[in-house]
Amino acid sequence: MAIIEEGMDTIVSAIEVENLQKSYGDLKAVDGLSFAVEQGEVFGLLGPNGAGKTTTIEILIGLRERDGGSVQVAGFDPAQEGDAVKTHIGVQLQQTQLFPLLSAEEILSLFASFYRNSKPVDDLLELVGLQDRRKAKYQHLSGGQKQRLSLALTLINDPELVFLDEPTTGLDPQARRALWDIVEQMREQGKTVLLTTHYMEEAEVLCQRVAIIDHGKILALGAPRELVDEYVPERAIEIPLSDSVAPSRLESLPAVTHVDVKDGSAAIHTMNLRESLTAILAESSKTAVSLDNLRIQRGTLEDVFLHLTGRTIRE
Amino acid sequence: MKALGILTYYTGVQFARDKVALFWTLAFPVVLMVIIGFAFGEAGTASLPVGLVIEDRGPAGQAVAQALAGIPIFEVTTGSQEVELAALAEGDRRAVVIIPEDLSAAWQRQEVATIQIHLDASQQQSAGTAMSVVQQVVEGVQREFTQQPSLVSIETHSVQAEGFRPIDYIAPGILALSVAQLGLFGATTLVEQRQQRLLRRLQATPVSRWKVLLSMIVVRLITAFVQTGILLGVALALFRIQVVGSWPAIIGIVVFGTLVFIALGFLLGALAPSAEALIAIVQMVNFPMMFLSGALFPLDFLPEFLHPIAVALPLTYLADILRQTMVDATPYATVLQGMGILLLFMVASALLAWRFFRWE
Incomplete structure (x- = not known):
């Protein structure tokens, strides 16, 4: 267990991964991953399909053997002490169908029997908002309800650590938001959460830190805002275009890198927001350009990924 | 133990809620027996x-x-x-x-x-x-x-004075067939759960594979008891079949036969890539087995060249020993010989299934 002495306090990482390796034949699914997840943190593994996210999670929860590297989950090595790891974690796997003919509460009771200690089924149904559907057969639940039930299952043993593999894939925006609320509640309860997603927005909303993964390697790791500041420091100032302002004029303003013209508005990309904005304000008083709809946009993790790989994440 | 009990309970609940499975395991054999029984039960005796x-x-x-x-x-x-x-x-x-x-x-x-x-x-x-x-x-x-009790020295077992009718042949055959089907389909739940990645989800909990498997086997055995009870109940009430064998022996053979065919079912499950494929494979095994095994009619009715197939089918042996125990007065040694052959089928299937079954 990684323990950093800080006076009398000890800080213990919930998850420690060091130079993790896994190949399927010639394909290196995981190629030297290293990261640590702190206790109480929501940590995201972010990357396109096939990046190695699911393989990583499956190794961490003891469902897959690793080829090399070291792994500690809640202080245990999942390859050696799989059962110990399994009692300390909650898991939601991708594309899993549960028992179609059992009801929500029956499935929770069944899973509760697998653990020595378990939370009351009623509390969990309430937490995920399925009290009204408790008697409904699994096969009759909607996609969002099924996913909420699977999140409730991750908490049945009151684990320290929760693993969520693509928790919102295939859900509509409303159902997705409902799941985000549940993850938020997990964080408030002090759970450590490791989740994978290929939705950049989801990572930005939920995660304190993310690791951007592609081809089994970490390309960048940090808080979403820091990553954006580091890799896409440009800001874009959007103003409506009018005849009095030529895009070429805007491009010559200080600190402006380039201008994108689209649908009657100009996105002025700048390396220095203050300088460019001051110049635009001065320009507007001379030419009477309207600034009613002026907007300033930051980069997103999507832009970070594009910057790092030259691809969008869902290509 | 607690986990196994609850797992078995819920596995049973699911089975009981599966209307299609219930029909095929509990109702269909009875329907089959009643139809064949009324059609051929009394007449058309094989001489x-x-x-x-x-x-x-x-x-x-x-x-x-x-x-x-x-x-x-x-x-x-x-x-x-x-x-x-x-x-x-x-x-x-x-x-x-x-x-x-x-x-x-x-x-x-x-x-x-x-x-x-x-x-x-x-x-x-x-x-x-x-x-x-x-x-x-x-x-x-x-x-x-x-006017004397026995002055004849032959075997002491006897069938009832009414003699041997086709239904006495058919009823144990259908019981054997139902037990066989129950077992052959025994791996469908497991393969479905693998396909739905539910097995993987269960593996991420501390529950052991053995408990998952055992719960399915126990539910199949309980179903076999219910099935046997219904079938024999109908056979006794409707056709008045004459049971000469001991009930413990009959129940023992039913349990044994269920286990043999569950092992075979798991072997088929190990070979099938999907639940749909498994059901197709089971049907491919099931139908020829039904007609070539002598479960429904004596092998003597089949052309000679089909007899080697019958010898290779486990149902032939299960139908034989069930019939021998229920309505014939066959020496135990003969029954044990049939059970020995079935035991070989069971052990071989279980080992192969264990070797080839993929959990993911």
Whole structure:
């Protein structure tokens, strides 16, 4: 267990991964991953399909053997002490169908029997908002309800650590938001959460830190805002275009890198927001350009990924 | 233990809620038996060729010969010992009964007489039947003659005086068939759960694979009990089949047979890439097995070239031992021999299934 002495306090990482390796034949699914997840943190593994996210999670929860590297989950090595790891974690796997003919509460009771200690089924149904559907057969639940039930299952043993593999894939925006609320509640309860997603927005909303993964390697790791500041420091100032302002004029303003013209508005990309904005304000008083709809946009993790790989994440 | 109990309970709950599975396991065998039972149960008897050698020209010999000729399922031919035994060796007789010269004399003296029965060992089914019937008949005649309890030395088992009807053959066959189907389909839940990645989800909890498997096997066994109860209940009430074997032996064979076919089912499950494929494979095994195994009608009805297939089908053996136990009076050694063959099937299937089943 990684323990950093800080006076009398000890800080213990919930998850420690060091130079993790896994190949399927010639394909290196995981190629030297290293990261640590702190206790109480929501940590995201972010990357396109096939990046190695699911393989990583499956190794961490003891469902897959690793080829090399070291792994500690809640202080245990999942390859050696799989059962110990399994009692300390909650898991939601991708594309899993549960028992179609059992009801929500029956499935929770069944899973509760697998653990020595378990939370009351009623509390969990309430937490995920399925009290009204408790008697409904699994096969009759909607996609969002099924996913909420699977999140409730991750908490049945009151684990320290929760693993969520693509928790919102295939859900509509409303159902997705409902799941985000549940993850938020997990964080408030002090759970450590490791989740994978290929939705950049989801990572930005939920995660304190993310690791951007592609081809089994970490390309960048940090808080979403820091990553954006580091890799896409440009800001874009959007103003409506009018005849009095030529895009070429805007491009010559200080600190402006380039201008994108689209649908009657100009996105002025700048390396220095203050300088460019001051110049635009001065320009507007001379030419009477309207600034009613002026907007300033930051980069997103999507832009970070594009910057790092030259691809969008869902290509 | 707690986990196993609850897991078994919920596995059972799911099975009980699966209307289609319930129909095929519980209702279908009964329907099949009732249809076949009413169609062929009383009439259309398959006759057994029996050779009769009458060396006793006295009244007792005549009476036994007449009584045997009067048995509907027997097709009696009378001839000399050499001719009849040769016919038996040729496979033209299932049994040859030799009435000794001194029968009338012995019975007059109230002494025990020995009646020899030569049986075709390759046709245990019908030979066993023939032996039981002959014994029954001869003892009946002897009682009339001598007003004495048994003065005949043959086997002590007996079928009931009504004799052996097709339904007595069909009912144990259908029971064997249902047990076989229950087992062969035994891996569908497991393969479905693998396909839905539920097995993987279970593996991410501390519950062991053994408990998951065991819960499915226990539920199948309980279902087999219910199925047997319903089938035999209907067979007894509707067709008045004559059960001569002991109930513990019958239940033991049902349990054993279920386990054998569950092992086979898991082997098929190990070979099938998906639940849909598994069901197709089971049906491919199931239908030929139904007709080529002698579960529903005697193998004698099938052309000779199909007999080797029957020998290779486990259902042939399960149907045989169930029938031998339920309605024939077959020596235990013969039943045990059949069980031994089934045990080999079970062990081989279980080992192969364990070797080839993929959990993901």
